[in-house]
């Protein structure tokens with residue numbers, strides 16, 4: 244393992260920001276620390292960078308304890324939310340900064356700067372003033388600057404969150420591609436699921452200073468280890484269920500959940516897209532009454548009342564929900580979706596079926 248974090252705790256006075264975290268990042272791997280605001284992600288990243296000293300535990304690189312290695316000798320690259328570029332230097336001056344610090348001679352600097360600007364899609368931008376760049380261009384320059392000295396580890400703290408949604412999505416895809424092509428080992432901090440899942444080989448979900456689950460994106464998404472993880476990843480309700488032969492059965496219907504799901508009692512996490520209005524000729528499903536209708540880009544979001552929902556043991560509502568994304572919350576109501584063209588109105592009765600893409604399977 245390239246990076247090893249063993250039992251790290253960081254306190255600010257009486258507040259424990261990071262609590263006994265164990266984590267490792269393999270050579271060439273991108274690991275995302277995902278969690279709600281204030282859960283300690285940045286503090287953990289800053290401890291790895293050498294900007295915070297752990298109160299307990301150790302941080303190792305290739306087996307070597309970094310406790311006495313200062314920030315600038317760790318050979319880690321850093322990119323923050325707002326880039327933190329030097330406003331009085333042009334683009335080339337910013338990208339060359341780390342190279343100068345390392346004593347790379349001028350000719351070598353210019354070649355490496357050109358190479359990095361090409362890599363981040365800003366070829367020819369050397370003489371541009373950084374204050375005249377868009378937010379997205381500034382983050383590309385920050386990335387080029389961090390990568391120029393060949394860091395052993397790239398630390399990214401919410402690198403895209405200052406950008407608007409469309410730009411963020413595009414830059415996340417570009418960044419994922421760049422990290423793969425350059426084989427960069429990286430630790431990324433984000434509160435955005437999409438960003439984490441686009442960029443990371445593995446995702447570590449954090450809450451209140453602790454790691455709740457570490458796994459591949461699809462695994463964490465489909466099989467959250469706890470209700471807290473499920474709710475942070477967008478589940479707005481949790482239903483008792485039972486799995487047999489890759490099919491989950493619940494009061495809301497049956498759905499395929501994969502042959503790898505163990506047989507026995509389980510719980511089903513419902514995201515806002517877990518229930519959809521059944522199509523013509525589609526059999527099965529449950530009956531519900533539409534309470535509210537909201538138009539979204541690709542579908543219509545419904546709030547529905549399912550008779551007997553409380554009796555069915557559905558735990559909905561926001562208790563302990565870390566940033567749950569849906570609208571379900573009132574007793575006995577659930578989220579559902581309908582096609583834009585034929586969306587029912589409040590008061591209508593609808594038949595709903597489970598959509599496996601909106602489900603997560605939790606332990607009982």
Ligand SMILES: Nc1ncnc2c1ncn2[C@@H]1O[C@H](COP(=O)(O)OP(=O)(O)OP(=O)(O)O)[C@@H](O)[C@H]1O
Pocket residue numbers: 255258260278279280281282283284285286287434
């Ligand atoms: N320098 C500091 N002094 C005191 N408390 C701090 C300091 N930095 C962070 N904290 C506190 O430590 C906790 C964890 O903060 P941290 O910034 O690591 O969380 P985060 O998950 O990165 O959140 P965000 O996404 O909002 O940045 C928070 O309660 C925060 O208020």
